[in-house]
Amino acid sequence: MQLNFRGLPALVTGAGKGIGRDTVKALHALGAKVVAVSRTDADLVSLSEECPGIQTVCVDLGDWDATERALGNVGPVDLLVNNAAVVPLQPFLEVTKEVFDRTFSVNLRSLVQVSQIVARGMIHRGVPGSIVHVSSMVAHVTLPNLSVYSSTKGAISVFTRAMAAELGPYKIRVNSVNPTVVLTAMGQKVLTDPEIARKLKERHPLQKFAETEDVVNSILFLLSDRSASTSGSDAGFTLS
Numbered sequence: 001m002q003l004n005f006r007g008l009p010a011l012v013t014g015a016g017k018g019i020g021r022d023t024v025k026a027l028h029a030l031g032a033k034v035v036a037v038s039r040t041d042a043d044l045v046s047l048s049e050e051c052p053g054i055q056t057v058c059v060d061l062g063d064w065d066a067t068e069r070a071l072g073n074v075g076p077v078d079l080l081v082n083n084a085a086v087v088p089l090q091p092f093l094e095v096t097k098e099v100f101d102r103t104f105s106v107n108l109r110s111l112v113q114v115s116q117i118v119a120r121g122m123i124h125r126g127v128p129g130s131i132v133h134v135s136s137m138v139a140h141v142t143l144p145n146l147s148v149y150s151s152t153k154g155a156i157s158v159f160t161r162a163m164a165a166e167l168g169p170y171k172i173r174v175n176s177v178n179p180t181v182v183l184t185a186m187g188q189k190v191l192t193d194p195e196i197a198r199k200l201k202e203r204h205p206l207q208k209f210a211e212t213e214d215v216v217n218s219i220l221f222l223l224s225d226r227s228a229s230t231s232g233s234d235a236g237f238t239l240s
């Protein structure tokens, strides 16, 4: 599948590490003009060295006002990847207000905020666009200690369908990918609990973890014209 994003403006959140970083590298290699958004400046500096010409924005996406200041005037974006997230591990009975609020702010509220900024720009310019949310298989299956994280991903399923329905008339497609474990920093954290690791592997139809490249390929497909008739798909944990 040969994809070409030459000259298309793209924005990726959580671009400093893991899946987001590799998505930026892939989009850059395929000719997109990428805005990479993340929280740790050193990650963005090293990413810029690897991908000359990208624009970087350093912001804590859990902070609504800071995000508005950083991205409110970001310029045209045709392709958006909402990827930034945190994964607290807490038993349900020990869930704290701070962790709940922080996780929902980063994983869900920023997705809404950044999508609004980008979609308003697409509508204003009268151009079609594609938005991909990086969700998780735990939107669809439950596992111990992940109730808050899973709830943010479950809510992304609803936003995917709702946004697809409301933005479809403007030719803006909205889809999610729902990976199983990928051995990024986040994946390693989840796998420190051997019980979760075993259950995660068992729950995936292919009974294996994914490579970052697998997820990036799914994201690229959903961003591209190869999925031109696909919108509102929340592809469960089979698309990973």
Ligand code: NDP
Residues within 6 Å of the ligand: 013, 014, 015, 016, 017, 018, 019, 020, 037, 038, 039, 040, 043, 059, 060, 061, 062, 082, 083, 084, 085, 086, 106, 134, 135, 136, 137, 178, 179, 180, 181, 182, 183, 184, 185, 186, 187, 188, 190
């Ligand atoms: P990583 O933890 O490896 O990378 C996450 C990136 O997001 C980092 O660059 C991080 O920056 C950034 N980020 C986190 N919080 C913020 C914030 N508040 N503001 C700006 N940037 C932020 O995660 P992965 O690459 O593994 O995960 C990417 C996506 O994939 C997430 O949505 C995750 O839920 C999903 N996913 C991951 C799976 C896995 O096993 N890895 C499985 C299923 C889904 P910093 O490090 O500076 O905080």
